[in-house]
Each structure stands twice: as C-alpha cells, then as structure tokens.
Amino acid sequence: MGHTATPQEASGRLTVTEHRLANGLRVVLSEDHQTPVAAVCLWYDVGSRHEVPGRTGLAHLFEHLMFQGSYQVPGNGHFEMIQAAGGSPNGTTSFERTNYYETMPAHELELALWLEADRMGTLLTRLDLASLDNQRDVVKNERRQRYDNVPYGTAFERMVALVFPEGHPYHHTPIGSMADLDAASLEDARQFFRTYYAPDNAVLSVVGDIDPEQTLAWIERYFGSIPPYRAKPEPRDGSLPETIGEELRRVIEEAVPSRALMAAYRLPQDGTRAADAADVALTVLGGGESSRLYNRLVRRDRTAVVAGFGMLRLSGAPSLGWLDVKASGEAEIAVIERAVDEELARFAAEGPTPEEMERAQAQLEREWLDRLATVHGRADEFCRYAVQFGDPALALTAVDRVLRVTAEEVRRVAADLLHPRNRGVLVYEPTGEPPEAEAEETGGPAGPPVPDVPADPDIAPGTDAAEVGEGPEEPGRSEGGGESPTGSEVRQAAGPAVDAATAAPEEERQ
Numbered sequence: 001m002g003h004t005a006t007p008q009e010a011s012g013r014l015t016v017t018e019h020r021l022a023n024g025l026r027v028v029l030s031e032d033h034q035t036p037v038a039a040v041c042l043w044y045d046v047g048s049r050h051e052v053p054g055r056t057g058l059a060h061l062f063e064h065l066m067f068q069g070s071y072q073v074p075g076n077g078h079f080e081m082i083q084a085a086g087g088s089p090n091g092t093t094s095f096e097r098t099n100y101y102e103t104m105p106a107h108e109l110e111l112a113l114w115l116e117a118d119r120m121g122t123l124l125t126r127l128d129l130a131s132l133d134n135q136r137d138v139v140k141n142e143r144r145q146r147y148d149n150v151p152y153g154t155a156f157e158r159m160v161a162l163v164f165p166e167g168h169p170y171h172h173t174p175i176g177s178m179a180d181l182d183a184a185s186l187e188d189a190r191q192f193f194r195t196y197y198a199p200d201n202a203v204l205s206v207v208g209d210i211d212p213e214q215t216l217a218w219i220e221r222y223f224g225s226i227p228p229y230r231a232k233p234e235p236r237d238g239s240l241p242e243t244i245g246e247e248l249r250r251v252i253e254e255a256v257p258s259r260a261l262m263a264a265y266r267l268p269q270d271g272t273r274a275a276d277a278a279d280v281a282l283t284v285l286g287g288g289e290s291s292r293l294y295n296r297l298v299r300r301d302r303t304a305v306v307a308g309f310g311m312l313r314l315s316g317a318p319s320l321g322w323l324d325v326k327a328s329g330e331a332e333i334a335v336i337e338r339a340v341d342e343e344l345a346r347f348a349a350e351g352p353t354p355e356e357m358e359r360a361q362a363q364l365e366r367e368w369l370d371r372l373a374t375v376h377g378r379a380d381e382f383c384r385y386a387v388q389f390g391d392p393a394l395a396l397t398a399v400d401r402v403l404r405v406t407a408e409e410v411r412r413v414a415a416d417l418l419h420p421r422n423r424g425v426l427v428y429e430p431t432g433e434p435p436e437a438e439a440e441e442t443g444g445p446a447g448p449p450v451p452d453v454p455a456d457p458d459i460a461p462g463t464d465a466a467e468v469g470e471g472p473e474e475p476g477r478s479e480g481g482g483e484s485p486t487g488s489e490v491r492q493a494a495g496p497a498v499d500a501a502t503a504a505p506e507e508e509r510q
Contacts, residue, residue: 014032015030016028016030016392016396017212021199021219021220021223023226023228024198024200025204025219025223026203027205027206028205028206028383028386029206029207029210029215030205031208038103038109038210039375039379040113040116040379041100041206041207041379042204043098043386045196045201046196047094047174048093048094048174049095049170049235050196050235051169055183055188056172056177057139057174057177057181057184058188059196060098060139061136063091063093063100064135065127065131065132066091066100066119067091068127069131070121071121071126072118073119074126078119082104082112085105085108086104087103087105089101089112094174095170095173096316096388097383102115103376106208109215113215113223120199120223124190132186132189136182136184140178140181142175147175151255152260155262156173157173157175159264159322159426160172162426163264164317168238168240169237169317170316194229196229198226198228199228201229201232203382203387204223204383205379205380205382205386205392207378207379207382208379244422244424245422246421247420247421247424249425250424250425251427252426252428252429254428254430255431256428256430258305258327258328260325260326260426260428261425262324262325262425262428263322264321264323264423265323266319266422269316270315273401273405273409276402277413279402280361280364281347281413281414282310283364284359286308287360288308290359291307291309292343292347293309293325293340294308303331304325304328304336305326305327306324306325307324307326310324315389321417333427333429337425344414347411348411348414351407351410351414352410352411354407357410361405364402368398381395382395385398
C-alpha cells in the first residue's frame with residue numbers, strides 16, 4: 001500500500017496529555033488551534049451491559065434525566081445555556097457507555113465544563129418522582145416512534161436477544177424493557193446515579209482551541225471536590241464460546257416494505273488482531289457498492305436492492321458482523337441466502353485479492369480519518385480508547401493495526417466464523433401495509449432506531465458500539481420557554497460561580 005495519511009498530517013501535529021484528579025476523574029486534553037472551537041466529551045463507564053435483570057433501561061433513562069436540571073441549572077437550562085452561547089450539546093447511550101458532549105466556541109469552554117460538573121455533582125437535588133415519571137413517558141414515546149412504528153424497527157432488539165443468551169449482559173438493548181422502567185422506583189434511580197455517575201467512573205476529554213493549563217485549572221475547580229463512589233460493582237461477564245455452534249433462526253411476519261434477510265455472526269472482541277481481520281473481511285464482502293455481496297445480489301442476480309455487511313465492535317463481549325439484505329420484488333429469501341452462503345464459502349476458500357485488500361484497508365483508513373477530522377470526533381475517540389483500552393493516545397494509531405492485517409488472516413477469520421453455524425438469522429415476510437412512522441416531537445419524521453447499531457443497519461465497516469447510541473437528538477429538550485440569555489448573561493445569572501460539590505448537600509452523593 002502507498003503512503004498512509006495520519007491525523008497529524010491532516011491536522012498538524014497532535015498531542016494528547018492525560019491527568020487524573022484526586023477524586024479519580026481522568027482528564028484528556030488535546031490542543032488544535034486551527035479553528036476557535038472546543039469540544040467537551042464526558043464518558044461514563046456505564047451502559048446497558050451494567051444493568052441487572054429486572055432493572056433494564058436505566059442507563060438510557062438517565063441520559064434523558066441528565067438534561068432535566070441540576071442544583072444551579074433547573075429544567076432545560078443545560079440546553080438553553082449551551083445553545084445561547086453558540087454551542088451544541090447531546091448525549092447517547094450504548095451497551096458499554098453513556099456519553100455527553102458539547103461543541104463550543106472556544107471562549108465559552110468554561111461554561112460547558114461548569115455545566116457538566118454541576119450535573120455530575122448535584123443532579124440528585126432535582127431528581128424527583130415527577131421528573132422520573134415524565135422521562136419514563138418520553139422513553140416510551142421514543143420507543144413507539146423509533147422502534148414499534150418503523151419498518152424493521154425491532155430487528156436489532158430481536159437479533160440481540162437471539163444471539164446473546166438469556167441472562168447475558170448484552171441480551172437486551174439500551175432502550176430496555178418498558179415493564180422494567182415502570183417498576184423502577186425513585187430510590188432505584190438515585191442509587192444508579194450514585195453508583196455510576198461519579199468522577200472515578202468517568203473520562204473527560206477536551207479538544208480544540210484550548211489553553212491546557214487554564215482548562216485543567218477550570219476542571220480542577222469545578223470537578224475536583226465531587227466525591228468519588230468506590231463501591232461500583234464489576235459488570236457481569238460477557239464472554240462466550242468462539243462460535244454459536246448452530247444457526248439460530250426466526251421468521252417474522254410484519255407489515256414491512258419488502259422481504260429481508262438479516263444475520264448476525266459472532267466475531268472477536270474489539271482490540272484484538274482477529275477483530276481487525278474480521279473488519280477487513282466484512283468490508284470486502286459487504287462494505288459498499290464495490291463489495292462482493294452488492295455485486296452478486298444487487299448487480300448480477302438482481303434479487304436485492306440493499307446488500308451490506310458491517311461490524312459492531314464490542315469490548316465486553318464478542319463483536320457482531322451484521323448482514324442486511326432487502327429483497328427486490330418477489331425474490332425469495334431462500335435464493336438470496338444460498339447466494340450469500342456461496343459468496344462466503346468462496347471467500348473462506350480463496351481469501352481477498354490484493355486489490356480487494358488495498359481497497360478495504362483504504363476504506364477503513366478513510367473512516368478512521370473521518371472520525372478524527374473534527375474536534376468532537378477526536379474528543380469522543382479519546383474517551384473511547386481511555387475507557388475501553390486504557391490509553392487515549394491509541395486513537396491516533398488505531399488504523400495501523402488494520403493496515404498490518406494480512407490477506408491470509410482475513411481469509412482465516414472468514415473461514416472460522418462466517419458460516420451458518422455461527423449466526424442468528426431473521427427473515428422478514430411482509431404482511432399488509434407498513435405502518436407510518438409518527439412524527440418526532442421536534443417536528444421531523446421518525447427515523448430508524450439508533451441502538452448500538454441501527455435497526456435497519458447499513459453499518460459502516462469499523463463501526464463500534466460507541467459510534468452509534470441510543471437517544472433522541474436532543475434528549476429532554478422543550479421547545480417552549482422564554483428567550484434564552486446570551487453567553488455573558490448566563491455567566492452573570494448562573495454561570496461558573498461555585499463548584500458542583502459545594503453547591504449541594506454532600507449527602508446527595510452518598
């Protein structure tokens with residue numbers, strides 16, 4: 001392969017420094033003075049895999065509750081203050097983490113840090129039964145809009161329950177069970193927050209046009225006195241045998257636009273060389289319109305209008321290779337499935353060609369560069385590698401592993417894992433008219449759900465569990481209310497004046 005571009009070449013020489021406060025909060029800082037923008041990303045090491053049976057959905061519910069007010073920022077103040085300052089906030093939940101982020105004009109960075117600290121330290125002062133019930137209803141409405149009333153909307157939820165056995169921490173998706181949410185008490189919610197929303201269970205990254213010394217001083221001021229929680233339980237073991245050992249199959253008759261074949265293959269955990277080889281294999285097989293499956297099913301056989309393969313990287317359980325094929329016209333699923341298996345068997349025997357290897361590795365390299373192209377993307381990747389692999393700087397060299405994978409390694413992982421006895425299969429057969437998706441509260445049309453992978457996933461190769469999350473575009477946001485203050489007015493009225501821990505009674509963190 002020719003010269004390999006790096007984020008340093010694309011954006012100038014990047015540096016990453018890591019610090020740890022006395023309360024355990026890990027801080028990652030990276031300067032980039034190309035534009036006057038700063039990104040704040042806060043990862044909490046809690047996702048749906050940390051939930052226990054009977055209490056699913058709490059991680060995602062808290063993503064909503066975190067936008068419902070804290071001690072010094074009531075109601076929708078977090079959104080209003082960030083947006084009034086010219087920034088944009090959001091949050092997502094996945095199997096493995098919950099993240100919150102703001103992209104700000106650089107001169108408003110202090111405001112974003114103060115807001116994040118205030119809700120980490122004082123959310124429980126505002127959490128009451130009324131707000132809990134309100135957000136339960138929001139989540140239920142989200143489920144209707146993004147799962148139940150969307151064609152193929154529950155596919156990922158069904159597949160996860162199929163390929164991860166009962167009782168496994170990944171057996172349920174972040175949206176959780178509505179019955180479990182109804183059963184959760186206010187004390188359940190409070191204890192969940194105390195356990196997981198603590199500085200020693202978080203990584204804070206700040207990337208962009210920053211002064212590292214001043215930024216670290218602000219972080220120390222606003223986060224430094226928030227007490228840690230040292231009794232966090234270990235997540236349940238997510239390990240499984242290398243292969244499923246059989247084909248698991250469900251036929252679903254629903255009002256969908258066309259027949260569909262979806263399959264999930266058990267693949268190696270993220271962070272391993274075998275996972276990188278699998279990523280290359282799936283890219284060759286189904287990563288775009290030049291892939292083998294697209295050429296066979298869409299172009300040659302004309303039995304499909306969609307044919308793709310992508311990888312959901314997981315660090316706490318086996319990853320998944322997701323096959324998504326939408327049939328053309330009256331094409332039979334059995335015919336499509338035979339063609340898929342023929343292509344997989346041929347690939348397992350012959351492996352990729354040199355041209356396919358070069359194209360797939362270049363595609364994965366481009367996707368890596370895209371993730372690091374913005375200050376927000378970089379901040380998120382630094383958090384990911386800090387939480388899941390212990391070193392944020394690995395984000396800057398992650399592509400090197402993919403580029404070192406050999407064609408024989410790619411062939412071998414396909415032969416070992418991409419076969420019928422290592423997959424779950426969903427077959428969709430249409431009945432009647434597909435439901436019309438309800439409009440979202442924001443006024444836009446409802447899209448497919450966004451759990452760890454979309455319910456109708458055209459998963460980009462290299463997608464990991466952190467890149468796609470469960471959550472509305474603007475969690476808990478209200479369109480009502482009066483005129484938002486400007487950034488300067490925010491500071492005078494309720495801005496960074498006191499630290500988060502001393503602003504509220506200490507027992508709220510105990």
